[in-house]
Amino acid sequence: MENTSLAHHLLLAGLLFALGLVGVLVRRNLLVVYMCLELMLAAATLALVAFSRFNRTMDGAVLVFFVITVAAAEVAVGLALIVALYRRRGTVSSDRLDVLRP
Amino acid sequence: MPDGLFIFFAALTLGAASLLVLSRNAVTSAMGMILALVGVAADFFLLDAYFLGVLQVLVYAGAVMVLFLFIIMLLDTEDPAGAYPWKKAAGGLALFFLLAAGVLWLFHWSGAVPATPAGATPPELTAAPAEFATAAKAFGRLLYTKYLLPLEIAGLLLLTALVGVVSLSKDASDERA
Numbered sequence: 001m002e003n004t005s006l007a008h009h010l011l012l013a014g015l016l017f018a019l020g021l022v023g024v025l026v027r028r029n030l031l032v033v034y035m036c037l038e039l040m041l042a043a044a045t046l047a048l049v050a051f052s053r054f055n056r057t058m059d060g061a062v063l064v065f066f067v068i069t070v071a072a073a074e075v076a077v078g079l080a081l082i083v084a085l086y087r088r089r090g091t092v093s094s095d096r097l098d099v100l101r102p
Numbered sequence: 103m104p105d106g107l108f109i110f111f112a113a114l115t116l117g118a119a120s121l122l123v124l125s126r127n128a129v130t131s132a133m134g135m136i137l138a139l140v141g142v143a144a145d146f147f148l149l150d151a152y153f154l155g156v157l158q159v160l161v162y163a164g165a166v167m168v169l170f171l172f173i174i175m176l177l178d179t180e181d182p183a184g185a186y187p188w189k190k191a192a193g194g195l196a197l198f199f200l201l202a203a204g205v206l207w208l209f210h211w212s213g214a215v216p217a218t219p220a221g222a223t224p225p226e227l228t229a230a231p232a233e234f235a236t237a238a239k240a241f242g243r244l245l246y247t248k249y250l251l252p253l254e255i256a257g258l259l260l261l262t263a264l265v266g267v268v269s270l271s272k273d274a275s276d277e278r279a
Contacts, residue, residue, distance in 0.1 A: 031179055065154065
């Protein structure tokens with residue numbers, strides 16, 4: 001811990017966020033896209049904890065607590081939506097879910 | 103130069119996240135996601151946020167990812183067979199390196215992030231803040247004083263999500279009958 005600076009943790013968070021963003025843009029399986037979204041959220045919480053730690057305050061960590069709570073609720077609702085979509089259309093590939101495409 | 107534990111867990115996190123993005127099998131992707139979240143939790147520990155690290159493992163790597171695995175197993179989400187989509191993977195890789203260069207510039211070369219926080223003397227920087235040492239206690243105190251209203255709203259949100267999931271997962275054929 002002695003030698004890691006704020007920049008190192010932000011670098012890790014940024015690279016993790018970039019990986020998640022690439023996954024969201026490239027993948028076609030909705031479940032994997034959703035997991036990549038969660039990865040981006042985790043990267044954001046990592047940056048929050050790092051800032052909170054290096055500014056010697058608890059507020060960022062409490063915000064992460066709320067982010068984890070909201071993410072849990074969001075995952076439950078999102079997965080229910082994906083299951084409902086699968087029931088209607090029989091697929092979770094975003095390539096084949098194109099009824100709104102002109 | 104960061105210490106060895108940080109490098110180890112950063113490499114673990116990034117490797118597992120690449121597994122999540124690159125694997126064609128959704129179950130392998132989920133395993134990579136679990137490993138990446140454990141790596142993030144380990145980084146929370148390195149940042150002295152012990153309570154959040156435990157919470158991350160319990161809620162994210164535990165409950166949420168079990169839910170994901172359950173749905174992946176429930177739905178038949180086989181990717182179409184055939185050659186690995188190298189062209190798309192190369193495009194994604196190029197995009198990643200572009201983003202990574204941006205991140206490196208922003209956090210490393212631009213000098214926007216100071217090596218030490220403004221106004222902090224080096225001994226203060228290396229010592230953990232007093233609150234982080236007794237994290238659960240400090241969390242409880244903050245949650246029930248300064249953040250009481252957000253806590254209530256989060257509870258309401260969880261209830262709303264519960265009701266929403268129940269109504270969403272009702273079979274559509276039940277309504278017609």
